[in-house]
Amino acid sequence: MVSSTEYGSHTWDLLLTVDHQHEGVEKEIPLQVTGDLHVGGLMLKLVEKIKIAQDWSDYAFWWEQKKCWLLKTHWTLDKCGVQADAKLIFTTQHKMLRLRLPNMKTVRLKVSFSSMVFRAVSDICKMLNIRRSEELSLLKQSEGTLKKKKKKDKNSKEPATEDILNLCDSPVSSGLPANAGLYSKTMTPIYDPVSGSPASSTMTWFSDGSSAEQSCSILALSQPTCSPEMLAEMYQPRTLADKAKLNAGWLDSSRSLMEQDVQEDDQLLLRFKYYTFFDLNPKYDAVRINQIYEQARWAILLEEIDCTEEEMLIFAALQYHVSKLSLSSETQDSTCESEVDEVEAALSNLEVTLEGGNKSNILEDITDIPKLADNLKLVRPKKLALKAIKTYWFVFRDTSISYFKNKESAQGEPIEKLNLKGCEVVPDVNVAAKKFGIKLLIPVADGMNEVYLRCDNEDQYARWMAACVLASKGRTMADSSYQPEVQKILSFLQMKNWTMCSQAASEPENVDMKPECFVSPRYTKKFKSKQLTARILEAHQNVSQMSLVEAKLRFIQAWQSLPEFGLSYYVVRFKGSKKDDVLGVSYNRLIRIDMATGDPITTWRFSNMKQWNVNWEIRQVAIEFDQNVSIAFTCLSADCKIIHEYIGGYIFLSTRSKDHNETLDEELFHKLTGGQE
Numbered sequence: 001m002v003s004s005t006e007y008g009s010h011t012w013d014l015l016l017t018v019d020h021q022h023e024g025v026e027k028e029i030p031l032q033v034t035g036d037l038h039v040g041g042l043m044l045k046l047v048e049k050i051k052i053a054q055d056w057s058d059y060a061f062w063w064e065q066k067k068c069w070l071l072k073t074h075w076t077l078d079k080c081g082v083q084a085d086a087k088l089i090f091t092t093q094h095k096m097l098r099l100r101l102p103n104m105k106t107v108r109l110k111v112s113f114s115s116m117v118f119r120a121v122s123d124i125c126k127m128l129n130i131r132r133s134e135e136l137s138l139l140k141q142s143e144g145t146l147k148k149k150k151k152k153d154k155n156s157k158e159p160a161t162e163d164i165l166n167l168c169d170s171p172v173s174s175g176l177p178a179n180a181g182l183y184s185k186t187m188t189p190i191y192d193p194v195s196g197s198p199a200s201s202t203m204t205w206f207s208d209g210s211s212a213e214q215s216c217s218i219l220a221l222s223q224p225t226c227s228p229e230m231l232a233e234m235y236q237p238r239t240l241a242d243k244a245k246l247n248a249g250w251l252d253s254s255r256s257l258m259e260q261d262v263q264e265d266d267q268l269l270l271r272f273k274y275y276t277f278f279d280l281n282p283k284y285d286a287v288r289i290n291q292i293y294e295q296a297r298w299a300i301l302l303e304e305i306d307c308t309e310e311e312m313l314i315f316a317a318l319q320y321h322v323s324k325l326s327l328s329s330e331t332q333d334s335t336c337e338s339e340v341d342e343v344e345a346a347l348s349n350l351e352v353t354l355e356g357g358n359k360s361n362i363l364e365d366i367t368d369i370p371k372l373a374d375n376l377k378l379v380r381p382k383k384l385a386l387k388a389i390k391t392y393w394f395v396f397r398d399t400s401i402s403y404f405k406n407k408e409s410a411q412g413e414p415i416e417k418l419n420l421k422g423c424e425v426v427p428d429v430n431v432a433a434k435k436f437g438i439k440l441l442i443p444v445a446d447g448m449n450e451v452y453l454r455c456d457n458e459d460q461y462a463r464w465m466a467a468c469v470l471a472s473k474g475r476t477m478a479d480s481s482y483q484p485e486v487q488k489i490l491s492f493l494q495m496k497n498w499t500m501c502s503q504a505a506s507e508p509e510n511v512d513m514k515p516e517c518f519v520s521p522r523y524t525k526k527f528k529s530k531q532l533t534a535r536i537l538e539a540h541q542n543v544s545q546m547s548l549v550e551a552k553l554r555f556i557q558a559w560q561s562l563p564e565f566g567l568s569y570y571v572v573r574f575k576g577s578k579k580d581d582v583l584g585v586s587y588n589r590l591i592r593i594d595m596a597t598g599d600p601i602t603t604w605r606f607s608n609m610k611q612w613n614v615n616w617e618i619r620q621v622a623i624e625f626d627q628n629v630s631i632a633f634t635c636l637s638a639d640c641k642i643i644h645e646y647i648g649g650y651i652f653l654s655t656r657s658k659d660h661n662e663t664l665d666e667e668l669f670h671k672l673t674g675g676q677e
Contacts, residue, residue, distance in 0.1 A: 011034050012033065012034075013031070013032060013084060015030050015087075016029050016030075016042075016061075017088070017089045018089075019089055022052055035077050037077055038074055038077075039061065039072065039073045039075055040074065042077065043056070046090060060093050061088045062088070062089045063080075063086060063088055064089060066081075068259065069093075069258065070082075071114060093112055093115075094113070095265075096109070096265050097265070097266065098268070099267070099270045101219070101291060101294075102295035102298070103222070103294035105165060105218055107164070107166075108166045109166075109167040113264075115256060116254055116255060117252065118253040118669060118670070119666070120138075121137055127167065128287060131284060131288055135274045135276065135653070137270075138268045138271075139251070141267075142248045219287045220287045222294070224323065225514065225518065227514075234302055236303055236521070237302075240582045241571055241582070243304060244638075245637065247637075247638060248637050248638040249638075253645060253669070254670055254674045273646075274649055278653070278656050280553070289549065296556055297319060300520065301519070303520045305559070309523070311496075313519075313538075313539045314496060315518075315558065316518035316536045317537075317540040318554060319555070321543050321544065321546060325548040370477040370482075371395060371396055371397040372395070372467055372477070373396070376460075378390055378403060380451070389454070393406050393407045395414075398471075399421045399476060400417055400421075401417070401453075403415055419442070420471035422472065422604075422605050423471075423472050424472070425465070425472050426438075426439040426441070429461070429493070431458075435454075438461070439451075440453065448602065461489070461493070462486045463486055469485060473588065474605075489561075492557070495542050513537075519532065569583070570582065570583045571636045571637035572634065574631065574632070574633045580636060581594065581595055583633065583643070587653070589603050589605045590623075591603050606647070606650065608629075610625060611624050612624070614641070619639070621633055645675075648674075649673050651672055652672045
């Protein structure tokens with residue numbers, strides 16, 4: 001027996017705060033505890049003392065000072081390090097959160113504030129019926145991108161509540177009882193065991209009631225175009241430093257929302273973070289394709305990515321086509337199975353995957369690597385002088401280009417041999433002016449060597465461009481993705497090569513179109529409304545026969561063809577440098593960019609990377625590459641953890657395979673992205 005005085009010496013008082021909605025019941029409750037009491041026992045004692053009959057299963061302790069959850073209920077207070085001064089709040093793990101989707105719609109739903117963000121995003125995507133959740137993440141809008149809005153909003157009222165789609169009745173976590181409706185249906189689509197295809201179309205997964213149908217129509221169908229006034233109010237980055245602000249607020253995937261100061265009912269952006277859209281399939285991905293299309297559309301309208309006038313008109317024509325089809329009544333049930341099958345067949349070459357092409361094809365003959373040989377023009381930019389243009393005989397073999405004075409001298413030594421591995425390939429095309437150029441930025445010891453090739457026609461350009469793109473990734477024309485790459489380039493050029501339709505051009509006033517909604521503000525200032533309408537209708541002739549899903553996929557494909565596609569920018573200071581640079585992070589490389597001119601200085605491929613780590617004390621990222629190349633930099637526009645996670649995330653995504661049955665190796669993701677902080 002232990003005497004009461006002896007027992008008292010081991011116990012101490014702990015003041016607990018209970019986050020409940022019951023009036024007249026104390027929110028602060030003192031308890032006498034011992035250090036060997038485990039967290040689960042503390043919960044039990046507290047609930048017994050509160051004496052309120054309710055379901056407490058979603059509650060857990062949040063330790064305010066340490067900013068952490070006490071989720072290991074078998075750990076004792078001593079092991080957790082909890083002492084008498086600890087402020088523990090007994091609160092729900094699932095809380096309301098407002099998410100702004102890529103299509104600018106806001107949904108309100110219950111999200112786990114105690115799970116790591118990677119898991120929380122996975123649960124959110126299950127609810128919204130978006131496959132491949134690892135491509136998305138949550139983004140806090142940075143102050144810089146909100147300033148413009150706030151000035152405008154001073155006199156305006158709060159947005160109407162009906163703009164928010166409320167999904168709070170559908171629990172996100174599988175730990176909660178799922179009600180029939182949106183969530184339970186999208187969790188497990190019914191597959192045919194023989195063919196592997198769903199037994200019913202995507203739309204019917206949502207057919208358990210009016211709110212579910214409304215959710216689907218909003219998430220899977222395009223929204224009406226926004227007004228030019230709304231577009232003018234939104235944040236438009238002007239410089240690379242402005243673009244870097246867009247990527248500053250990505251949340252840490254290895255920590256929970258609560259640990260990152262996200263409060264109940266806060267608004268976050270749900271966005272595609274990694275630009276590697278794996279296994280896009282019209283049959284299962286109605287919502288995902290639409291949201292990628294919307295993210296691409298806004299990136300172009302807000303000039304987050306640069307494109308030429310010709311390309312802008314193609315994007316405008318495709319948007320106009322999509323909005324026209326979305327508004328017409330027939331498309332409301334356009335996802336019938338037969339159409340999806342037709343679309344899938346038509347788009348077999350358009351599948352947007354990590355590297356494109358089907359890796360499982362057997363190569364014709366591994367020993368016989370194809371080569372290209374042709375007369376091309378070489379353009380060398382000269383400082384303070386006109387560009388020198390001269391025709392040479394070019395030979396493309398393996399991953400390098402050699403050029404000779406003429407065809408006859410091709411047996412001898414070339415004038416120069418250019419190794420394209422790790423280079424930047426930029427299209428320099430104007431179809432209307434019959435200009436088919438390829439700009440090559442080849443890494444050399446002191447930066448980048450700039451070379452321009454000029455082709456005579458579309459076919460020649462497509463073959464050489466595809467070869468250059470593959471060579472930059474270290475692959476030859478024997479690779480099975482070469483022919484699909486050629487076809488992709490040709491189909492994009494075909495869209496640009498529209499012919500004027502006399503009726504459309506002569507009567508633009510008969511068409512009800514607001515052209516300012518389909519192009520970025522820069523082009524609205526450049527052209528009159530009538531001129532824009534005529535030019536968009538002219539470009540529309542080439543895409544007018546496409547189905548809705550095909551038009552969206554074409555838009556995504558055209559977006560992917562832009563030189564800047566997939567680059568996320570950060571302002572950094574390289575070790576040993578006296579000025580700031582911009583670092584572009586892509587799915588397969590890092591690019592050092594001159595902040596003033598926007599020109600690429602050096603490119604480093606992930607395939608040549610040996611290791612990367614962070615010195616957490618000085619917040620410096622250090623990366624080692626082959627051939628004893630190493631770089632180190634500190635990040636000035638965001639936390640260095642964000643760049644560290646980007647690199648690890650892209651490497652993680654490159655390990656995905658269709659054979660893996662869509663299960664994610666969460667542990668590997670955290671190993672590659674978490675860092676040893």
